[in-house]
Amino acid sequence: METLTNETNELRSEFLPCQRSAKVLVKNCMLFLLVSNLLITRAMETHKAVEFRSKFLHVLLSRRSAPVPLVAEPSKPVANPIFQSDVPSTAAIESSPKAHMNNLKGMLKEENLHLHTEAGEQGRLPLLILSLKEKSVERRPAVVFMHSSNANKESLRPLLEAYASRGYVAIGLDSRYHGERADSKTAYQDALISSWKHGNTMPFIYDTVWDLIKLAEYLTHQRKDIDPQRIGITGISLGGMHAWFAAAVDTRYSVAVSLIGVQGFRWAIENDAWQARVDSLKPLFESNTFNNTQICIKIIELLGFLFLSFILSEARIDMGKSKIDKEVVEKVWDRIAPGLASKFDAPYSVPVIAPRPLYLLNGAEDPRCPLGGLVVPVKRAKKAYKKTPGNFKFVAEDGVGHTVTSFMIKETSDWFDKCDPSQLQLNQTSMFDRTRKDFLLVHRRGCWVQYKLSLANVTASPPPSLSPTILHSFHNTAFTFLTSPPCSSVAETTYQKKLPTFLNFRAQFIESHNLSPTHHLKISYYLQVQPIR
DSSP, rough: HHHHHHHHHHHHHHOOTTTOOGGGGHHHHHHHHHHHHHHHHTTTHHHHHHHHHHHHHHHGGGGGOOOOOEEEEEEOOOOOOOOOSSSOOOOTGGGOOOOOOOTTHHHHHEEEEEOOOOOOGGGGEEEEEEEEEEEEEEEEEEEEEEOOOOOOOOHHHHHHHHHTTTTEEEEEEOOOOOOOOOSSTTHHHHHHHHHHHSSSSOOOHHHHHHHHHHHHHHHHHHHHTEEEEEEEEEEEEEHHHHHHHHHOOOTOOOOOEESSSOOOOHHHHHTTTGGTTGGGGGGHHHHTTTTTTHHHHHHHHHHHHHHHHHHHHHHHTTTTTSOOOOOHHHHHHHHSSSSTTTTHHHHTTTGGGGGOEEEEEETOOSSOGGGGHHHHHHHHHHHHHTHHHHHHHHEEEEEEEEEEOHHHHHHHHHHHOOGGGOOOOOOOOOOOOSOOOEEEEETTTEEEEEEEEEOOOEEEEEEOTTTTTHHHHHHHHHHHHHSOOOOOOOOHHHHHHHHHHHHHHHHHHHTTTOOOOHHHHHHHHEEEEEOOO
C-alpha cells in the first residue's frame, strides 16, 4: 500500500502542472476495417494492440442487432432535448476558443441526421453537425464530441460552434438511451437494469462504441468534406469513456482526448474505491424500494453515476446478498460490460491507442476516477509511447473533483490544433515486421461468407510509388465489393465461385490505376483474399 501511495504521489507530482454462438463470427468484418486502416496510417501495430481489438470486437459483436445499410437520413432539430437529470452547466465549455467573427451563428451550416448503425430504434444514431458555410476545396479536419451521462448532444452546442468557427467539422451525437434515443427520463436506468436482467445489450459504454465505429466508417467513406486521416474524438465523463474506448478499438480516430473519463475499474474493486459512490446512499441500497421515481432522480443528482444506484441494488437482491460488496460490483461489471474490469480495463486499453496522440485530463480529487487507478495505465502508456513521447499527455488538475474545467477545455482545443497528422511522431520504419493473419466475414441476406485476409511479409513501408491513397481506395472499394452481392447459402460452391470473382475485381482495379506488375505483386501482398471453411 505504501508503494502504491508513493506511486500515486509520484503521479501527482509529475502530472499536476496545474495543480456475446453464431453472432460471434460477425467480429471478423470489423477486423478487415481495422487492418485496412493500418495501411492508411502507416502506424506500427503491436501484437497486443491487434489482439486487444480482436477480443474487444468479439465481445462487442456478440450482442448486436441485425446489420443494416449504413445510411444517413435527414432529421429535424430537437426543440426540447431530454435531460435525465439537472441540466448541466455550460460555463466551462462556453470558454472554448473560437474564431472572432461577426454573426457566427449565421455563418454556420447545421446538419441534423440519423445514421443507421444496426436494426432497431437504438440503431438510429442522431447526429448534430456544424461547419462553416464557406466552400472549401480542401477536406477539413473533424472532431466528434461525446456528452456526459444524462445529457445529450444539444448540450454540446457551445463546443460545436467554437470548433466549427475554427474550420473543423464539429460532430455531436446522442449516446445510447440519451437525447433523441431516450423515451423518458429513466430510459438509461431502465436499459442498464435490463442489461443486468437479460444480458442482451451493453448500454454502458460498449453499445455506443459500436455506434462510433459505424460513425467512423460514415465519416471516412461517405463525407466528401472531411479528411479521413484527420478525425479526432473527445468526451466528458461517460463521454470521455466513449472517446477512450472508441480510439482504442478504431484507429480511424487519429487523435483523442478523454476528459474525466479514464479510470481503473479493477483497481477500484480491489481497493474499495467504489464505496465512495455508494456509502452516502447505503440505507437506500439496502432496501427493496429503490425504484421510486423521485428517489431515483435524487440518486441521479447525488451520485452522478446512474448505473450504480440501480444496478447494484438490483444485483444485490438477485444474488441474495444482505449488502453490496466487491462480488456484487464485479458481477455487475462482468454482466453489463464484459471485460471492463479485466482484459479491457485501462492498463490494457489505453496503451493500444499509441502512437496516435492521446491526452487524458482528470481531476486530482476525482473520487470516481481516483489517481491510484491511473498509476499502471499511465506507466504502460508512457512505455507504449516511448518512441513518440510527444503524442501522450496526462494531467490531473489540482483541487478538481469530477467536473470539467475551463482549463481542460482549453487544453483539449490546443491538443487538437497542434496534432496535425502530417506532423505526428509516428514510427514509419516498418508497418509489419512479421506475417499476420486476420479474418473477414461478410453478411449477405441472412448468411455468412468468410474470407481470410493475409498480410504477408511486408517488412517495409510501401514505396512512394504505391501511395497510401491508392491503398486506401483499394481497401474501401474491395470492402464495398465484398459486402454488396447477395448469396443464397454457405455451401462450398459459394466459396469457390467468389474467389475468382474477387481476383477479377482486383485485376480490374490494378488496370484502372495504371499499376505496373511490381505494383500488382505488392498489392497482392497487402491483400490476399481466399475462401476458408
